Amino acid sequence: MRVDRSEAMSSSATTTTTTMVVVGKGGKSPQLNRNKPKVRHGGKPICFKFNNRDETCTGECAMLHICQICLSPDHARYECTQ
Secondary structure, eight states: OEEEEEEEEOTTSSOEEEEEEEEOGGGOOOOOOTTSOOSEETTEEBOHHHHOTTOOOOSOSOSBOSOTTTOOTTSOGGGOOO
16 A cells, blocks of 8 residues: 655645545555445444354354344345345
């Protein structure tokens, strides 16, 4: 990841404006991914085992058992249609 910085001076030469642009891999701007799994909701951690098809959670982990994509308590991430 690379950070490009540019500075521009105003006509009065007393104000300097700095703009930072974070550039992702390959020089492209990072894309927002709405389907990226979330790890916390409302400050509480979301259970990875609940959301993983290959693992099971006993329910005693004190984490949230909600979908990591849409935050619904009705299904896990691997069953999400969004």
